[in-house]
Amino acid sequence: MSTLELKNINKIYENGVAAVRDFNLEVKDKEFIIFVGPSGCGKSTTLRMIAGLEEISEGELWIDNSLVNYVETKDRDLAMVFQNYALYPYMTVYENLAFSLRVRKLPKKEIDEKVRKTAKILQIEELLFRKPKALSGGQKQRVAIGSAIVREPKLFLMDEPLSNLDAKLRAQMRVEIAKLHKELSTTIIYVTHDQTEAMTLGTKIVVMKDGIVQQIAQPKDLYENPINKFVAGFIGAPAMNFIDAVVRVRYRELYLEVLDQEIQINDFLSREFYAKGYVNEKIVIGIRPEDISFLTKEEQDVSQDSIITVVPDLRELLGAEANIYFKLANKTFCAVVPADNNIKLNEPTQLVMKQNKMLFFDVTTEENIFSIQKNKNFA
Ligand code: ADP
Numbered sequence: 001m002s003t004l005e006l007k008n009i010n011k012i013y014e015n016g017v018a019a020v021r022d023f024n025l026e027v028k029d030k031e032f033i034i035f036v037g038p039s040g041c042g043k044s045t046t047l048r049m050i051a052g053l054e055e056i057s058e059g060e061l062w063i064d065n066s067l068v069n070y071v072e073t074k075d076r077d078l079a080m081v082f083q084n085y086a087l088y089p090y091m092t093v094y095e096n097l098a099f100s101l102r103v104r105k106l107p108k109k110e111i112d113e114k115v116r117k118t119a120k121i122l123q124i125e126e127l128l129f130r131k132p133k134a135l136s137g138g139q140k141q142r143v144a145i146g147s148a149i150v151r152e153p154k155l156f157l158m159d160e161p162l163s164n165l166d167a168k169l170r171a172q173m174r175v176e177i178a179k180l181h182k183e184l185s186t187t188i189i190y191v192t193h194d195q196t197e198a199m200t201l202g203t204k205i206v207v208m209k210d211g212i213v214q215q216i217a218q219p220k221d222l223y224e225n226p227i228n229k230f231v232a233g234f235i236g237a238p239a240m241n242f243i244d245a246v247v248r249v250r251y252r253e254l255y256l257e258v259l260d261q262e263i264q265i266n267d268f269l270s271r272e273f274y275a276k277g278y279v280n281e282k283i284v285i286g287i288r289p290e291d292i293s294f295l296t297k298e299e300q301d302v303s304q305d306s307i308i309t310v311v312p313d314l315r316e317l318l319g320a321e322a323n324i325y326f327k328l329a330n331k332t333f334c335a336v337v338p339a340d341n342n343i344k345l346n347e348p349t350q351l352v353m354k355q356n357k358m359l360f361f362d363v364t365t366e367e368n369i370f371s372i373q374k375n376k377n378f379a
Contacts, residue, residue: 002029002063002064002154002155002186002187003026003027003028003029003062003063003064003065003187004025004026004027004050004061004062004063004064004155004187004189005025005026005027005060005061005062006023006024006025006026006046006050006059006060006061006062007024007059007060007061007062008022008023008024008058008059008060009022009023009024009046009049009056009058009059009060009061010022010023010056010057010058010059011042011045011046011049011054011056011057011211012057012058018211019042019045019211020042020045020046020049020211021042021211021212022059022212022213023042023046023059023213024213025206025213025216027187027189027204028187029187030185030186030187031187031188031203031204032181032187032188032190032201032202032203032204033187033188033189033190033202033203033204033205033206034190034191034192034197034198034201034202034204034205034206035047035189035190035191035192035206035208036191036192036193036194036195036197036198036205036206036207036208036234037193037207037208037209037214037234038193038209038234039193041208041209041210041211042208042210042211042212043159043191043192043193043208044159044191046208047080047157047159047189047191049061050078050155050157050189051073051076051078051080051157052068052071052072052073052076053073056069063076063077063078063154063155064154076155077153077154077155078153078154078155078156078157079147079148079149079151079153079155079156079157080148080156080157080158080159081144081145081148081156081157081158081159081161082144082159082160082161083159083160083161083162083163083164084164085132085140085141085143085144085164086144087132087140087143087144087147088132089131089132089133090131091131091132092128092129092130092131093119093124093127093128093129093130093131093132093135093143093146094115094119094128094129096132096143096146096147097115097118097119097128097143097146097147097150098111098112098115098150099147100147100150100151101114101115101150101151114150114152115128115150118146118149118150119146121146121149121180121183122142122143122145122146122149122176122180123142124139124142124143124146127139127143137164137165137166137169138165138169138172138173141161141162141164141165141173142173142176144161145161145177145180149180149184153186154186154187155186155187155188155189156186156187156188156189157188157189157190158177158188158189158190158191159191160191160192160193161173161177161190162174162177162192162194162197163192163193163194170197174197174200174201177190177201178200178201181201190202195234195235195236195237196237198219198235199219199222199223199235200219202218202219203218204216204217204218205217205218205219205222205235207222207230207231207234207235209230214227214228214230214231215227215228215231222235223235223236225368225371226286226359226368226371227367227368227371228361228365228366228367228368228371229242229284229286229361229366229367229368230366232286232359232361232368236288238289238323238334238336239289239334240286240287240288240289240359241286241287241288241289241292241333241334242284242285242286242361243258243284243285243286243287243328243333244258244282244284244285244329245257245258245263245282245283245284245285246280246281246282246283247273247278247279247280247281247283248262248279248280249279249280253270254269254270254273254274254279256283256285256306258285258308258328259328259329261308261309263306263307263308263353264306265306265355266355269355272369272370276369278360278369281363282363283360283361283362283363283369284360284361284362284363284366285353285358285359285360285361286358286359286360286361286368287353287354287357287358287359288357289323289334289335289336290335290336291353291354291357291358292335292336292337292351292352292353292354293335293337293351293352294312294324294335294337294341294343294349294350294351294352295307295349295350295351295352296342306352306353306354306355306358307350307351307352307353308328308350308351308353309348309349309350309351310326310327310328310333310348310349310351311326311327311346311347311348311349312324312325312326312343312344312345312346312347312349313325313326313327313345313346314345315343315345317339318339319339320338320339321336321337321338321339322336322337322338322339322341323335323336324336324337324341324343326351335351
């Protein structure tokens with residue numbers, strides 16, 4: 001059983017860098033928490049404060065209802081896995097796995113049982129008597145994870161554990177870590193800058209930018225209801241399209257003006273834009289590439305959704321799907337469509353945006369105008 005709470009945590013380094021500001025998070029037992037965000041946003045600093053490797057400038061850190069700000073790393077009952085595997089080069093895999101247990105002076109038989117059980121879970125039994133230099137990157141990383149699980153800690157902290165692996169191995173290890181989380185039924189906090197890892201592994205994702213938590217939510221909520229333009233653009237690949245528009249009114253009916261084109265909007269959206277005072281204001285439309293489709297000649301003008309005319313200028317075939325690129329006011333946008341589409345390049349084509357999937361952002365605050373998550377620390 002392990003719970004964790006960060007209350008108003010701040011980190012200001014000696015050189016004055018405010019790396020983490022007012023970080024609040026409650027982690028329940030067995031959650032898989034992801035800290036995600038661009039490089040330098042404060043993910044590792046936060047993780048290192050949880051580990052006790054970095055002093056907390058301000059705020060409280062609670063593990064299992066004890067205040068641990070001043071508890072040493074070794075007494076926090078946690079294990080860390082880093083991106084550089086941190087194995088002892090002159091020891092065999094067996095000795096690497098056994099090391100922390102030997103330090104704790106466990107009986108030999110118990111150490112042997114735990115090492116073999118861990119090796120079995122990670123499928124590295126046949127590697128036990130090799131030295132790290134005779135292992136591949138993926139195998140080394142498995143041993144590093146093994147040295148963490150063998151101790152059966154309350155809490156696992158992982159800092160970009162897969163970032164040194166090639167793409168194929170990374171995808172494989174991602175699946176293994178997800179399985180491991182289920183198997184060990186333990187609490188994991190995992191740092192990554194990779195939104196795919198975040199979306200596939202996390203039960204809850206903390207998105208950070210410039211030391212500040214932007215949003216805490218489950219993957220699906222984050223994807224469907226990002227609190228601001230930053231989160232919307234960071235989560236999802238290919239990234240969300242952002243289209244400049246103005247909310248216009250004609251005979252009390254609202255529509256969106258995109259360049260010289262008009263997008264009709266439904267009554268619900270009209271009422272909301274009125275209520276929130278956006279009539280004649282600039283906004284930004286957010287639409288994910290997979291929520292855009294193109295109309296065939298026969299379908300044109302009959303769709304209920306939001307239509308504009310564009311000129312597709314590039315097709316990228318990915319297998320089952322294709323990315324279609326088009327420009328509006330010199331900015332490039334992307335749509336994901338089935339590979340067997342018959343979209344003609346360099347010809348004016350009507351595209352449809354699913355109206356119930358469109359998001360709208362305030363130009364100044366960049367906040368999602370209709371976000372239902374008013375509290376950024378909503379979890
Ligand atoms: P991330 O893990 O998201 O890439 P970090 O937590 O490593 O980000 O860094 C957050 C910010 O703190 C960055 O601006 C970084 O340059 C700064 N920083 C990290 N470590 C130190 C340090 N030891 N001393 C001063 N500044 C640091």
